[in-house]
Amino acid sequence: QSALTQPASVSGSPGQSITISCTGTSSDVGAYNYVSWYQQFPGEAPRLMIYEVSNRPSGISHRFSGSKSGYTAFLTISGLQADDEAHYYCSSYTISNTVVFGGGSKLTVL
Amino acid sequence: EVQMVESGGAVVQPGGSLRLSCAASKFTFESYTLHWVRQPPGKGLEWVSLISWDGISSYYADSVRGRFTISRDNSKNSLYLQMNSLRTEDTAFYYCAKGVTTPDYWGQGTLVTVSS
Numbered sequence: 001q002s003a004l005t006q007p008a009s010v011s012g013s014p015g016q017s018i019t020i021s022c023t024g025t026s027s028d029v030g031a032y033n034y035v036s037w038y039q040q041f042p043g044e045a046p047r048l049m050i051y052e053v054s055n056r057p058s059g060i061s062h063r064f065s066g067s068k069s070g071y072t073a074f075l076t077i078s079g080l081q082a083d084d085e086a087h088y089y090c091s092s093y094t095i096s097n098t099v100v101f102g103g104g105s106k107l108t109v110l
Numbered sequence: 111e112v113q114m115v116e117s118g119g120a121v122v123q124p125g126g127s128l129r130l131s132c133a134a135s136k137f138t139f140e141s142y143t144l145h146w147v148r149q150p151p152g153k154g155l156e157w158v159s160l161i162s163w164d165g166i167s168s169y170y171a172d173s174v175r176g177r178f179t180i181s182r183d184n185s186k187n188s189l190y191l192q193m194n195s196l197r198t199e200d201t202a203f204y205y206c207a208k209g210v211t212t213p214d215y216w217g218q219g220t221l222v223t224v225s226s
Binding site for chain 1: 160169170217
């Protein structure tokens, strides 16, 4: 049950686009389209931003999008805003009927 | 709106036990897989366990298997986590969450501190 690999930090200027990667294996990210992304602010619970690789829950901005290629999933945030600054985590369902998270990426809006 | 409220967090000594509860409402509780996820203060998320909608199947992270037990009571819209043989590395915020595969909606968490 090794964690998915995310960059520890990413940054971008307001209005720009950034992409966060999430790399797993054939047992998790590569096995199913059950990858989710979460946004977390300090002191708060995680909030679902993307589910099943590329689907947005109701109320989530179209600026957030997800994709996957092979064993790597991606979260793209376009039109970066100051209040996007947060930690972002990916997760994947696995072939063992468990769930694995990425180590998290801190997004800094410059 | 979905509501999930954890309770039972406390300070406990190494080797001790604790039972967490999660009260849920505003969704069809008995239809959903439920999860426990934890987060040590200042660190990342770690999935702990999940239980199927009917309570028949449950799965655990290697780090807690054999020490923690997940259960649910669909008649009470409640999820539980029995934690035994607690270690200092179990110190974390514990979140309950619903989700058929990966967690979707999360509660606000309850803090478990394992310390002598």
